[in-house]
Amino acid sequence: MSNEVLVVEHLRKEFRRRRGAPGGESQHLIAVDDVSFAVAPGGALAIVGESGSGKTTTARMIVGLEWPTAGSISVAGRVRSARRVPRRERKLRGREIQIVFQDPYLSLDPRQTVGSCLDEVLRFHFRWDSRTQQQRREALLAHVGLDARFASRLPRSMSGGQRQRVAIARALAAEPQVLVLDEAVSALDVSVQAQVLNCLADLRAETGVSYVFISHDLSVVRQISDDIIVMKSGKIAERGRTDVVLDAPQSDYARELLASVPRPGWHPRRRVVAASATPGPEPVG
Protein backbone atom coordinates (compact mmCIF):
# COMPACT_ATOMS: atom_id res chain seq x y z
CA MET A 1 0.00 0.00 0.00
CA SER A 2 3.00 2.28 0.46
CA ASN A 3 3.08 3.32 -3.17
CA GLU A 4 -0.42 4.82 -3.08
CA VAL A 5 -0.43 8.53 -3.81
CA LEU A 6 -3.38 9.27 -1.53
CA VAL A 7 -4.32 7.29 1.57
CA VAL A 8 -7.29 8.24 3.73
CA GLU A 9 -7.96 6.29 6.92
CA HIS A 10 -10.97 6.36 9.25
CA LEU A 11 -11.80 9.91 8.31
CA ARG A 12 -14.47 11.59 10.43
CA LYS A 13 -15.86 15.10 10.47
CA GLU A 14 -18.33 16.55 12.94
CA PHE A 15 -19.88 19.96 12.64
CA ARG A 16 -21.44 21.69 15.61
CA ARG A 17 -24.94 22.74 14.80
CA ARG A 18 -27.25 24.78 16.93
CA ARG A 19 -30.86 23.73 17.15
CA GLY A 20 -33.78 25.96 17.93
CA ALA A 21 -33.23 29.37 19.46
CA PRO A 22 -29.81 31.04 19.40
CA GLY A 23 -27.86 29.98 22.46
CA GLY A 24 -29.83 26.76 22.64
CA GLU A 25 -28.17 23.41 23.09
CA SER A 26 -25.77 22.47 20.36
CA GLN A 27 -25.51 19.09 18.78
CA HIS A 28 -23.07 17.40 16.49
CA LEU A 29 -23.78 16.67 12.88
CA ILE A 30 -21.61 13.86 11.64
CA ALA A 31 -20.84 14.79 8.04
CA VAL A 32 -18.25 12.10 7.38
CA ASP A 33 -18.10 8.89 9.35
CA ASP A 34 -15.24 6.39 9.17
CA VAL A 35 -14.26 6.83 5.54
CA SER A 36 -11.13 5.05 4.29
CA PHE A 37 -9.75 4.71 0.77
CA ALA A 38 -6.57 4.83 -1.26
CA VAL A 39 -5.74 6.06 -4.75
CA ALA A 40 -2.87 4.64 -6.82
CA PRO A 41 -0.65 6.88 -8.96
CA GLY A 42 -2.52 7.53 -12.20
CA GLY A 43 -5.71 6.10 -10.70
CA ALA A 44 -9.13 7.67 -10.68
CA LEU A 45 -11.53 7.30 -7.79
CA ALA A 46 -15.09 8.58 -7.96
CA ILE A 47 -17.02 9.54 -4.85
CA VAL A 48 -20.76 9.64 -5.54
CA GLY A 49 -23.78 10.36 -3.40
CA GLU A 50 -26.60 12.81 -2.94
CA SER A 51 -26.42 16.20 -1.31
CA GLY A 52 -25.58 15.86 2.34
CA SER A 53 -23.81 12.52 1.83
CA GLY A 54 -20.46 14.01 2.85
CA LYS A 55 -18.69 13.75 -0.49
CA THR A 56 -17.74 17.42 -0.74
CA THR A 57 -16.66 17.55 2.93
CA THR A 58 -14.39 14.59 2.21
CA ALA A 59 -12.88 16.43 -0.77
CA ARG A 60 -12.36 19.56 1.30
CA MET A 61 -10.56 17.62 4.00
CA ILE A 62 -8.27 15.95 1.46
CA VAL A 63 -7.05 19.31 0.15
CA GLY A 64 -6.89 20.87 3.61
CA LEU A 65 -9.85 23.24 3.45
CA GLU A 66 -11.44 21.44 6.38
CA TRP A 67 -9.71 19.71 9.24
CA PRO A 68 -10.86 16.18 10.12
CA THR A 69 -12.26 15.50 13.57
CA ALA A 70 -10.51 12.14 13.47
CA GLY A 71 -8.63 9.95 11.04
CA SER A 72 -5.59 10.50 8.87
CA ILE A 73 -4.82 11.68 5.36
CA SER A 74 -1.54 11.20 3.62
CA VAL A 75 -0.68 12.56 0.21
CA ALA A 76 2.37 11.47 -1.75
CA GLY A 77 3.56 9.48 1.22
CA ARG A 78 3.48 12.38 3.69
CA VAL A 79 0.95 12.47 6.51
CA ARG A 80 -1.01 15.69 6.89
CA SER A 81 -0.33 16.26 10.55
CA ALA A 82 -0.32 19.78 11.90
CA ARG A 83 -3.22 22.12 11.38
CA ARG A 84 -1.10 25.25 11.06
CA VAL A 85 1.88 24.79 8.82
CA PRO A 86 4.66 27.13 7.64
CA ARG A 87 4.64 28.62 4.17
CA ARG A 88 7.28 26.20 2.91
CA GLU A 89 5.08 23.25 3.83
CA ARG A 90 2.01 24.81 2.24
CA LYS A 91 3.98 25.30 -0.93
CA LEU A 92 5.03 21.64 -0.90
CA ARG A 93 1.42 20.58 -0.40
CA GLY A 94 0.41 22.69 -3.38
CA ARG A 95 2.74 20.58 -5.52
CA GLU A 96 1.08 17.44 -4.24
CA ILE A 97 -2.62 18.10 -4.53
CA GLN A 98 -4.91 20.63 -6.22
CA ILE A 99 -8.67 21.07 -6.53
CA VAL A 100 -11.07 22.18 -9.27
CA PHE A 101 -14.45 23.48 -8.11
CA GLN A 102 -17.88 23.22 -9.69
CA ASP A 103 -18.40 26.77 -10.84
CA PRO A 104 -15.68 28.36 -12.98
CA TYR A 105 -17.63 31.63 -12.85
CA LEU A 106 -16.79 31.83 -9.15
CA SER A 107 -13.37 30.20 -9.02
CA LEU A 108 -11.61 32.46 -11.55
CA ASP A 109 -10.76 36.11 -10.86
CA PRO A 110 -12.90 38.11 -13.31
CA ARG A 111 -10.20 40.79 -13.66
CA GLN A 112 -7.25 38.48 -14.27
CA THR A 113 -6.28 37.32 -17.73
CA VAL A 114 -5.85 33.60 -18.29
CA GLY A 115 -2.11 34.06 -18.84
CA SER A 116 -1.61 36.00 -15.62
CA CYS A 117 -3.69 33.46 -13.72
CA LEU A 118 -1.38 30.64 -14.85
CA ASP A 119 1.81 32.74 -14.45
CA GLU A 120 0.95 33.44 -10.83
CA VAL A 121 0.97 29.74 -10.01
CA LEU A 122 4.07 29.03 -12.12
CA ARG A 123 6.04 31.90 -10.50
CA PHE A 124 5.04 30.74 -7.04
CA HIS A 125 6.18 27.16 -7.49
CA PHE A 126 9.02 27.31 -10.01
CA ARG A 127 11.96 29.60 -10.77
CA TRP A 128 12.01 29.64 -14.49
CA ASP A 129 13.29 32.25 -16.93
CA SER A 130 10.52 34.03 -18.75
CA ARG A 131 10.96 31.97 -21.91
CA THR A 132 10.59 28.63 -20.14
CA GLN A 133 7.65 29.99 -18.21
CA GLN A 134 5.91 31.09 -21.39
CA GLN A 135 6.51 27.71 -22.99
CA ARG A 136 5.10 25.99 -19.94
CA ARG A 137 2.08 28.28 -19.97
CA GLU A 138 1.36 27.48 -23.58
CA ALA A 139 1.86 23.78 -22.95
CA LEU A 140 -0.69 23.94 -20.12
CA LEU A 141 -3.23 25.67 -22.34
CA ALA A 142 -2.58 23.14 -25.10
CA HIS A 143 -3.11 20.32 -22.59
CA VAL A 144 -6.66 21.51 -21.96
CA GLY A 145 -7.34 22.18 -25.64
CA LEU A 146 -7.01 25.98 -25.67
CA ASP A 147 -4.63 27.76 -28.02
CA ALA A 148 -2.01 30.32 -26.95
CA ARG A 149 -4.21 33.29 -27.84
CA PHE A 150 -6.38 32.51 -24.82
CA ALA A 151 -3.57 33.82 -22.55
CA SER A 152 -4.73 37.39 -23.08
CA ARG A 153 -8.45 36.68 -22.54
CA LEU A 154 -10.52 37.54 -19.50
CA PRO A 155 -12.96 34.98 -18.05
CA ARG A 156 -16.01 36.98 -19.16
CA SER A 157 -15.08 36.59 -22.81
CA MET A 158 -15.07 32.80 -22.53
CA SER A 159 -17.75 30.13 -22.41
CA GLY A 160 -18.38 28.00 -19.32
CA GLY A 161 -16.51 25.04 -20.78
CA GLN A 162 -13.49 27.18 -21.69
CA ARG A 163 -13.44 28.67 -18.20
CA GLN A 164 -13.56 25.26 -16.60
CA ARG A 165 -10.63 24.19 -18.77
CA VAL A 166 -8.69 27.24 -17.55
CA ALA A 167 -9.49 26.22 -13.96
CA ILE A 168 -8.14 22.73 -14.76
CA ALA A 169 -5.01 24.21 -16.39
CA ARG A 170 -4.43 26.37 -13.31
CA ALA A 171 -4.74 23.36 -11.03
CA LEU A 172 -2.28 21.43 -13.21
CA ALA A 173 0.24 24.32 -13.30
CA ALA A 174 1.70 23.25 -9.96
CA GLU A 175 2.17 19.74 -11.42
CA PRO A 176 0.25 18.04 -8.60
CA GLN A 177 0.17 14.29 -8.19
CA VAL A 178 -3.50 14.31 -7.26
CA LEU A 179 -6.29 16.43 -8.71
CA VAL A 180 -9.56 16.67 -6.80
CA LEU A 181 -12.50 17.53 -9.08
CA ASP A 182 -15.56 18.57 -7.10
CA GLU A 183 -18.59 18.42 -9.44
CA ALA A 184 -16.23 19.90 -12.05
CA VAL A 185 -18.40 19.09 -15.07
CA SER A 186 -21.86 19.26 -13.47
CA ALA A 187 -22.66 22.83 -14.47
CA LEU A 188 -21.68 22.36 -18.11
CA ASP A 189 -24.00 21.81 -21.06
CA VAL A 190 -24.03 18.32 -22.56
CA SER A 191 -21.93 19.14 -25.63
CA VAL A 192 -19.37 21.09 -23.58
CA GLN A 193 -19.32 18.51 -20.81
CA ALA A 194 -18.25 15.89 -23.35
CA GLN A 195 -15.31 18.10 -24.39
CA VAL A 196 -14.12 18.56 -20.81
CA LEU A 197 -14.57 14.85 -19.98
CA ASN A 198 -12.44 13.85 -22.95
CA CYS A 199 -9.88 16.47 -21.99
CA LEU A 200 -9.65 15.00 -18.47
CA ALA A 201 -9.29 11.46 -19.80
CA ASP A 202 -6.44 12.55 -22.12
CA LEU A 203 -4.68 14.48 -19.34
CA ARG A 204 -4.62 11.47 -17.07
CA ALA A 205 -3.20 9.30 -19.85
CA GLU A 206 -0.54 11.91 -20.73
CA THR A 207 0.57 13.12 -17.30
CA GLY A 208 -0.19 10.22 -14.96
CA VAL A 209 -2.03 12.52 -12.55
CA SER A 210 -4.51 10.84 -10.19
CA TYR A 211 -8.12 11.98 -9.87
CA VAL A 212 -10.53 12.10 -6.99
CA PHE A 213 -13.74 12.81 -8.83
CA ILE A 214 -16.69 14.00 -6.77
CA SER A 215 -20.00 13.78 -8.63
CA HIS A 216 -23.66 12.93 -8.39
CA ASP A 217 -23.83 11.94 -12.07
CA LEU A 218 -23.34 8.20 -12.49
CA SER A 219 -22.97 8.38 -16.29
CA VAL A 220 -20.13 10.88 -15.98
CA VAL A 221 -18.49 8.78 -13.28
CA ARG A 222 -18.65 5.70 -15.50
CA GLN A 223 -16.54 7.48 -18.13
CA ILE A 224 -13.92 9.00 -15.86
CA SER A 225 -13.17 6.63 -12.98
CA ASP A 226 -11.65 3.20 -12.29
CA ASP A 227 -12.99 2.82 -8.77
CA ILE A 228 -16.06 4.14 -7.04
CA ILE A 229 -17.25 4.88 -3.53
CA VAL A 230 -20.97 5.37 -2.94
CA MET A 231 -21.60 7.54 0.11
CA LYS A 232 -24.77 7.93 2.12
CA SER A 233 -25.19 10.02 5.26
CA GLY A 234 -21.44 10.30 5.71
CA LYS A 235 -20.76 6.58 5.45
CA ILE A 236 -19.56 4.41 2.60
CA ALA A 237 -22.55 2.41 1.39
CA GLU A 238 -20.69 0.52 -1.32
CA ARG A 239 -17.29 0.47 -3.00
CA GLY A 240 -15.57 -1.35 -5.81
CA ARG A 241 -14.57 -1.18 -9.46
CA THR A 242 -16.76 1.41 -11.19
CA ASP A 243 -18.00 -0.96 -13.90
CA VAL A 244 -18.75 -3.73 -11.40
CA VAL A 245 -20.68 -1.47 -9.02
CA LEU A 246 -22.67 0.21 -11.78
CA ASP A 247 -23.47 -3.06 -13.55
CA ALA A 248 -24.32 -5.05 -10.44
CA PRO A 249 -24.79 -2.87 -7.36
CA GLN A 250 -24.94 -4.85 -4.11
CA SER A 251 -26.29 -2.26 -1.67
CA ASP A 252 -29.90 -1.10 -1.64
CA TYR A 253 -28.80 2.50 -1.79
CA ALA A 254 -26.62 2.09 -4.89
CA ARG A 255 -29.49 0.20 -6.55
CA GLU A 256 -31.87 3.03 -5.70
CA LEU A 257 -29.47 5.63 -7.11
CA LEU A 258 -29.12 3.69 -10.34
CA ALA A 259 -32.86 3.17 -10.65
CA SER A 260 -33.36 6.92 -10.33
CA VAL A 261 -31.35 7.76 -13.44
CA PRO A 262 -33.78 8.82 -16.20
CA ARG A 263 -33.77 6.91 -19.47
CA PRO A 264 -36.27 6.28 -22.26
CA GLY A 265 -39.07 4.11 -20.96
CA TRP A 266 -38.28 5.00 -17.34
CA HIS A 267 -41.36 5.24 -15.17
CA PRO A 268 -40.46 6.16 -11.64
CA ARG A 269 -42.94 5.38 -8.91
CA ARG A 270 -43.44 7.60 -5.93
CA ARG A 271 -41.76 6.30 -2.84
CA VAL A 272 -44.17 5.62 -0.02
CA VAL A 273 -42.20 7.68 2.45
CA ALA A 274 -41.41 11.16 1.18
CA ALA A 275 -37.89 12.56 1.35
CA SER A 276 -38.98 14.60 4.33
CA ALA A 277 -40.49 12.07 6.66
CA THR A 278 -39.62 13.83 9.89
CA PRO A 279 -41.83 16.76 10.82
CA GLY A 280 -40.29 19.92 12.13
CA PRO A 281 -37.36 21.96 10.85
CA GLU A 282 -34.85 20.01 8.85
CA PRO A 283 -31.27 20.82 7.88
CA VAL A 284 -30.79 23.03 4.86
CA GLY A 285 -28.17 22.53 2.17
Add this chain to the structure above:
Amino acid sequence: MKDPLLRLQELCLWLPVKGGLAPILEDVNFTIHRGEAFGLVGESGSGKSMTARCISRLLPRGAKVTGDVLLEGVSTLSLTPRDLRAVRSSKVQIIFQDPRAHINPVRRVGDYLTEVLVTERGVEQDVANRRAIEILETIGVTAASTRLAQYPHEMSGGLLQRIMIAAALLVEPELLIADEPTTALDVTTQADVVALLDDMRRDRGLALLFITHDLELAAAICDRTGVMYAGTIVEVQTSAMLHQRPLHPYTAALLAARPSLTAQVRPVTISGSPVALADAPAGCTFAPRCAYQDSRCRLERPTLREGGVGSVACVRAHEIASQLAVVAESARG
Protein backbone atom coordinates in the same frame (compact mmCIF):
# COMPACT_ATOMS: atom_id res chain seq x y z
CA MET B 1 -58.87 17.14 -35.03
CA LYS B 2 -59.43 18.76 -31.68
CA ASP B 3 -58.29 22.30 -31.13
CA PRO B 4 -55.04 22.24 -29.18
CA LEU B 5 -54.87 23.74 -25.70
CA LEU B 6 -51.81 25.76 -26.62
CA ARG B 7 -50.53 26.83 -30.00
CA LEU B 8 -47.39 28.85 -30.60
CA GLN B 9 -47.38 30.42 -34.04
CA GLU B 10 -44.25 31.85 -35.59
CA LEU B 11 -43.30 33.26 -32.25
CA CYS B 12 -40.36 35.68 -32.39
CA LEU B 13 -38.90 37.54 -29.45
CA TRP B 14 -36.41 40.38 -29.11
CA LEU B 15 -35.07 41.62 -25.81
CA PRO B 16 -33.61 45.08 -25.20
CA VAL B 17 -29.83 45.27 -25.01
CA LYS B 18 -27.50 48.24 -25.02
CA GLY B 19 -28.15 50.05 -28.27
CA GLY B 20 -31.19 48.16 -29.56
CA LEU B 21 -32.94 44.83 -29.59
CA ALA B 22 -31.31 41.40 -29.63
CA PRO B 23 -33.18 38.51 -31.30
CA ILE B 24 -33.85 35.69 -28.82
CA LEU B 25 -36.47 33.47 -30.48
CA GLU B 26 -37.22 32.97 -34.16
CA ASP B 27 -40.26 31.25 -35.63
CA VAL B 28 -41.09 29.03 -32.70
CA ASN B 29 -44.03 26.76 -33.58
CA PHE B 30 -45.57 23.95 -31.57
CA THR B 31 -48.85 22.79 -30.08
CA ILE B 32 -49.80 21.06 -26.86
CA HIS B 33 -53.06 19.15 -26.48
CA ARG B 34 -55.02 18.62 -23.28
CA GLY B 35 -53.42 15.97 -21.09
CA GLU B 36 -50.32 15.88 -23.25
CA ALA B 37 -46.77 16.23 -21.99
CA PHE B 38 -44.53 18.16 -24.34
CA GLY B 39 -40.79 18.41 -23.72
CA LEU B 40 -38.58 21.28 -24.75
CA VAL B 41 -34.88 20.41 -24.62
CA GLY B 42 -31.77 22.35 -25.47
CA GLU B 43 -28.57 23.73 -24.00
CA SER B 44 -28.29 26.95 -22.01
CA GLY B 45 -29.17 30.03 -24.01
CA SER B 46 -31.20 28.11 -26.58
CA GLY B 47 -34.40 29.97 -25.64
CA LYS B 48 -36.35 27.28 -23.77
CA SER B 49 -37.15 29.42 -20.75
CA MET B 50 -37.95 32.52 -22.79
CA THR B 51 -40.41 30.46 -24.83
CA ALA B 52 -42.13 29.46 -21.59
CA ARG B 53 -42.16 33.04 -20.36
CA CYS B 54 -43.78 34.22 -23.59
CA ILE B 55 -46.73 31.93 -22.90
CA SER B 56 -47.74 33.77 -19.75
CA ARG B 57 -46.10 37.01 -20.86
CA LEU B 58 -43.54 37.08 -18.08
CA LEU B 59 -41.21 39.23 -20.15
CA PRO B 60 -38.91 42.08 -19.22
CA ARG B 61 -39.86 45.65 -20.04
CA GLY B 62 -39.10 46.62 -23.63
CA ALA B 63 -39.39 43.08 -25.01
CA LYS B 64 -40.76 42.86 -28.54
CA VAL B 65 -42.88 39.87 -29.56
CA THR B 66 -44.30 38.93 -32.96
CA GLY B 67 -46.31 35.87 -33.93
CA ASP B 68 -48.86 34.52 -31.52
CA VAL B 69 -49.49 32.43 -28.43
CA LEU B 70 -52.99 30.93 -28.47
CA LEU B 71 -54.35 29.45 -25.26
CA GLU B 72 -57.69 27.75 -26.02
CA GLY B 73 -57.74 29.84 -29.16
CA VAL B 74 -57.28 33.14 -27.34
CA SER B 75 -54.11 35.14 -27.87
CA THR B 76 -52.34 35.72 -24.54
CA LEU B 77 -50.18 38.38 -26.15
CA SER B 78 -53.10 40.78 -26.60
CA LEU B 79 -54.89 40.20 -23.29
CA THR B 80 -55.72 43.17 -21.09
CA PRO B 81 -53.79 43.22 -17.79
CA ARG B 82 -56.93 42.08 -15.99
CA ASP B 83 -57.54 39.10 -18.28
CA LEU B 84 -53.85 38.24 -18.18
CA ARG B 85 -54.01 38.14 -14.39
CA ALA B 86 -56.94 35.75 -14.64
CA VAL B 87 -55.03 33.47 -17.02
CA ARG B 88 -51.95 33.47 -14.78
CA SER B 89 -53.97 32.67 -11.69
CA SER B 90 -56.10 29.93 -13.19
CA LYS B 91 -55.16 28.43 -16.55
CA VAL B 92 -51.36 28.49 -16.65
CA GLN B 93 -48.97 27.81 -13.79
CA ILE B 94 -45.19 27.82 -13.89
CA ILE B 95 -42.76 25.88 -11.71
CA PHE B 96 -39.24 27.27 -11.80
CA GLN B 97 -35.90 25.59 -11.32
CA ASP B 98 -34.94 27.34 -8.10
CA PRO B 99 -37.82 27.42 -5.61
CA ARG B 100 -35.77 29.47 -3.17
CA ALA B 101 -35.59 32.32 -5.69
CA HIS B 102 -39.31 32.22 -6.44
CA ILE B 103 -40.94 31.83 -3.03
CA ASN B 104 -41.10 34.87 -0.79
CA PRO B 105 -38.61 34.13 2.01
CA VAL B 106 -40.30 36.35 4.62
CA ARG B 107 -43.81 34.90 4.26
CA ARG B 108 -44.97 31.62 5.67
CA VAL B 109 -45.31 28.74 3.22
CA GLY B 110 -49.05 28.60 3.95
CA ASP B 111 -49.52 32.19 2.74
CA TYR B 112 -47.64 31.41 -0.45
CA LEU B 113 -49.77 28.32 -1.08
CA THR B 114 -53.14 29.93 -0.51
CA GLU B 115 -52.52 33.44 -1.86
CA VAL B 116 -54.20 32.95 -5.23
CA LEU B 117 -57.22 31.13 -3.79
CA VAL B 118 -57.81 33.77 -1.15
CA THR B 119 -57.05 36.96 -3.07
CA GLU B 120 -58.24 35.98 -6.57
CA ARG B 121 -61.02 33.52 -5.94
CA GLY B 122 -62.35 34.79 -2.62
CA VAL B 123 -61.99 31.40 -0.93
CA GLU B 124 -62.12 31.58 2.89
CA GLN B 125 -58.66 31.29 4.47
CA ASP B 126 -59.43 28.15 6.48
CA VAL B 127 -61.00 26.45 3.46
CA ALA B 128 -57.93 27.35 1.43
CA ASN B 129 -55.70 25.99 4.20
CA ARG B 130 -57.60 22.71 4.19
CA ARG B 131 -57.20 22.39 0.43
CA ALA B 132 -53.49 23.19 0.71
CA ILE B 133 -53.07 20.46 3.33
CA GLU B 134 -54.96 17.99 1.14
CA ILE B 135 -52.80 18.64 -1.86
CA LEU B 136 -49.57 18.52 0.17
CA GLU B 137 -50.62 15.11 1.44
CA THR B 138 -51.40 13.92 -2.10
CA ILE B 139 -47.91 14.83 -3.22
CA GLY B 140 -46.32 13.02 -0.31
CA VAL B 141 -45.49 15.85 2.06
CA THR B 142 -45.86 14.64 5.64
CA ALA B 143 -46.98 16.76 8.58
CA ALA B 144 -48.67 19.05 6.08
CA SER B 145 -50.47 21.22 8.62
CA THR B 146 -47.19 22.03 10.40
CA ARG B 147 -45.60 22.90 7.10
CA LEU B 148 -48.03 25.75 6.46
CA ALA B 149 -46.66 27.63 9.46
CA GLN B 150 -43.03 27.21 8.40
CA TYR B 151 -40.81 29.56 6.43
CA PRO B 152 -38.95 28.57 3.25
CA HIS B 153 -35.56 28.63 5.00
CA GLU B 154 -36.73 25.83 7.29
CA MET B 155 -37.14 23.46 4.35
CA SER B 156 -34.80 21.56 2.07
CA GLY B 157 -34.72 22.27 -1.67
CA GLY B 158 -36.60 19.09 -2.53
CA LEU B 159 -39.39 19.86 -0.09
CA LEU B 160 -39.62 23.47 -1.23
CA GLN B 161 -39.91 22.30 -4.83
CA ARG B 162 -42.89 20.18 -3.78
CA ILE B 163 -44.39 23.26 -2.14
CA MET B 164 -44.06 25.11 -5.44
CA ILE B 165 -45.69 22.21 -7.29
CA ALA B 166 -48.49 22.12 -4.71
CA ALA B 167 -49.09 25.85 -5.16
CA ALA B 168 -49.30 25.36 -8.94
CA LEU B 169 -51.70 22.43 -8.65
CA LEU B 170 -53.94 24.12 -6.06
CA VAL B 171 -55.43 26.43 -8.67
CA GLU B 172 -56.13 23.44 -10.95
CA PRO B 173 -54.53 24.85 -14.08
CA GLU B 174 -55.06 23.54 -17.61
CA LEU B 175 -51.36 23.89 -18.44
CA LEU B 176 -48.43 23.39 -16.13
CA ILE B 177 -45.11 24.78 -17.33
CA ALA B 178 -42.21 23.13 -15.53
CA ASP B 179 -38.93 24.93 -16.23
CA GLU B 180 -36.09 22.61 -15.19
CA PRO B 181 -38.08 21.66 -12.07
CA THR B 182 -35.70 18.90 -11.04
CA THR B 183 -32.28 20.16 -12.13
CA ALA B 184 -31.30 21.28 -8.63
CA LEU B 185 -32.60 18.11 -6.99
CA ASP B 186 -30.92 14.82 -6.16
CA VAL B 187 -31.73 11.95 -8.52
CA THR B 188 -33.93 10.10 -6.04
CA THR B 189 -35.91 13.27 -5.29
CA GLN B 190 -36.09 13.94 -9.02
CA ALA B 191 -37.64 10.50 -9.50
CA ASP B 192 -40.28 11.39 -6.88
CA VAL B 193 -41.13 14.72 -8.49
CA VAL B 194 -41.33 13.18 -11.96
CA ALA B 195 -43.61 10.40 -10.72
CA LEU B 196 -45.78 13.03 -9.07
CA LEU B 197 -46.12 15.14 -12.21
CA ASP B 198 -46.98 12.01 -14.16
CA ASP B 199 -49.73 11.06 -11.71
CA MET B 200 -51.18 14.57 -11.78
CA ARG B 201 -51.28 14.49 -15.54
CA ARG B 202 -53.13 11.19 -15.56
CA ASP B 203 -55.53 12.05 -12.74
CA ARG B 204 -56.40 15.59 -13.74
CA GLY B 205 -55.84 15.68 -17.49
CA LEU B 206 -53.24 18.35 -16.94
CA ALA B 207 -51.17 19.39 -19.96
CA LEU B 208 -47.47 19.70 -19.27
CA LEU B 209 -44.75 21.76 -20.91
CA PHE B 210 -41.58 20.25 -19.52
CA ILE B 211 -38.38 22.20 -20.07
CA THR B 212 -35.07 20.45 -19.50
CA HIS B 213 -31.54 20.12 -20.82
CA ASP B 214 -31.72 16.36 -20.21
CA LEU B 215 -32.86 14.38 -23.25
CA GLU B 216 -33.28 11.19 -21.24
CA LEU B 217 -35.49 12.93 -18.72
CA ALA B 218 -37.64 14.45 -21.47
CA ALA B 219 -37.96 11.03 -23.09
CA ALA B 220 -39.12 9.50 -19.82
CA ILE B 221 -41.81 12.10 -19.16
CA CYS B 222 -43.00 13.53 -22.45
CA ASP B 223 -45.13 12.21 -25.29
CA ARG B 224 -43.45 14.53 -27.78
CA THR B 225 -40.24 16.50 -27.55
CA GLY B 226 -39.02 19.63 -29.32
CA VAL B 227 -35.31 20.35 -29.57
CA MET B 228 -34.16 23.97 -29.48
CA TYR B 229 -30.92 25.46 -30.69
CA ALA B 230 -30.06 29.16 -30.80
CA GLY B 231 -33.63 30.37 -30.37
CA THR B 232 -35.15 28.09 -33.01
CA ILE B 233 -36.87 24.73 -32.84
CA VAL B 234 -34.87 22.33 -34.98
CA GLU B 235 -36.92 19.19 -34.49
CA VAL B 236 -40.20 17.95 -32.99
CA GLN B 237 -41.26 14.32 -32.79
CA THR B 238 -42.38 11.65 -30.37
CA SER B 239 -39.92 11.23 -27.51
CA ALA B 240 -39.42 7.53 -28.17
CA MET B 241 -38.52 8.06 -31.84
CA LEU B 242 -36.33 11.04 -31.05
CA HIS B 243 -33.93 8.66 -29.35
CA GLN B 244 -34.12 5.94 -31.97
CA ARG B 245 -34.20 7.98 -35.11
CA PRO B 246 -33.31 11.65 -34.60
CA LEU B 247 -34.12 13.81 -37.60
CA HIS B 248 -31.78 16.73 -36.96
CA PRO B 249 -27.96 16.49 -36.78
CA TYR B 250 -27.99 18.52 -33.54
CA THR B 251 -30.31 16.01 -31.83
CA ALA B 252 -28.11 13.13 -32.96
CA ALA B 253 -25.00 14.98 -31.76
CA LEU B 254 -26.58 15.63 -28.35
CA LEU B 255 -27.41 11.93 -28.00
CA ALA B 256 -23.84 10.98 -28.88
CA ALA B 257 -22.32 13.57 -26.52
CA ARG B 258 -24.18 12.30 -23.46
CA PRO B 259 -21.92 10.00 -21.44
CA SER B 260 -23.27 6.46 -21.24
CA LEU B 261 -24.35 4.91 -17.95
CA THR B 262 -23.88 1.36 -19.16
CA ALA B 263 -20.49 1.36 -20.89
CA GLN B 264 -17.23 3.24 -20.92
CA VAL B 265 -17.25 4.86 -24.35
CA ARG B 266 -15.63 8.13 -25.21
CA PRO B 267 -18.45 10.67 -25.70
CA VAL B 268 -18.47 12.22 -29.18
CA THR B 269 -18.01 15.95 -28.83
CA ILE B 270 -19.69 18.63 -30.92
CA SER B 271 -17.04 21.01 -32.20
CA GLY B 272 -17.33 24.65 -31.14
CA SER B 273 -19.71 25.92 -28.49
CA PRO B 274 -23.41 26.82 -28.42
CA VAL B 275 -24.26 30.25 -29.87
CA ALA B 276 -27.01 32.73 -29.14
CA LEU B 277 -29.47 33.56 -31.92
CA ALA B 278 -27.95 37.05 -32.19
CA ASP B 279 -24.55 35.53 -33.04
CA ALA B 280 -25.86 32.77 -35.29
CA PRO B 281 -24.85 32.76 -38.95
CA ALA B 282 -27.22 33.70 -41.78
CA GLY B 283 -28.09 30.15 -42.83
CA CYS B 284 -28.84 27.24 -40.52
CA THR B 285 -27.95 28.24 -36.95
CA PHE B 286 -26.23 24.91 -36.35
CA ALA B 287 -24.29 24.79 -39.65
CA PRO B 288 -20.86 25.88 -38.28
CA ARG B 289 -20.88 22.97 -35.80
CA CYS B 290 -22.60 20.45 -38.01
CA ALA B 291 -20.78 17.40 -39.40
CA TYR B 292 -23.21 17.16 -42.33
CA GLN B 293 -23.37 20.75 -43.52
CA ASP B 294 -22.85 21.63 -47.16
CA SER B 295 -23.15 24.82 -49.21
CA ARG B 296 -26.98 24.89 -49.07
CA CYS B 297 -26.94 25.10 -45.27
CA ARG B 298 -25.24 28.48 -45.34
CA LEU B 299 -27.66 30.06 -47.79
CA GLU B 300 -30.95 30.19 -46.02
CA ARG B 301 -32.35 29.38 -42.59
CA PRO B 302 -34.38 26.17 -42.85
CA THR B 303 -37.89 26.24 -41.41
CA LEU B 304 -39.51 23.47 -39.41
CA ARG B 305 -41.15 21.19 -41.99
CA GLU B 306 -43.74 18.57 -41.25
CA GLY B 307 -42.51 15.13 -42.35
CA GLY B 308 -44.21 11.75 -42.10
CA VAL B 309 -43.06 11.15 -38.54
CA GLY B 310 -42.11 14.49 -37.12
CA SER B 311 -40.96 17.95 -38.03
CA VAL B 312 -37.40 18.98 -38.73
CA ALA B 313 -35.63 22.15 -39.81
CA CYS B 314 -32.80 20.82 -41.93
CA VAL B 315 -32.38 20.95 -45.71
CA ARG B 316 -30.46 17.69 -45.74
CA ALA B 317 -32.83 15.81 -43.42
CA HIS B 318 -33.79 13.21 -46.05
CA GLU B 319 -30.26 12.54 -47.28
CA ILE B 320 -28.75 12.03 -43.83
CA ALA B 321 -31.63 10.26 -42.05
CA SER B 322 -30.00 6.83 -42.11
CA GLN B 323 -26.62 8.18 -40.97
CA LEU B 324 -28.26 9.90 -37.99
CA ALA B 325 -30.02 6.68 -37.04
CA VAL B 326 -26.64 4.94 -36.92
CA VAL B 327 -25.23 7.71 -34.68
CA ALA B 328 -28.20 7.33 -32.33
CA GLU B 329 -27.85 3.56 -32.33
CA SER B 330 -24.17 3.67 -31.33
CA ALA B 331 -24.96 6.28 -28.68
CA ARG B 332 -27.37 3.85 -27.04
CA GLY B 333 -24.49 1.38 -26.79
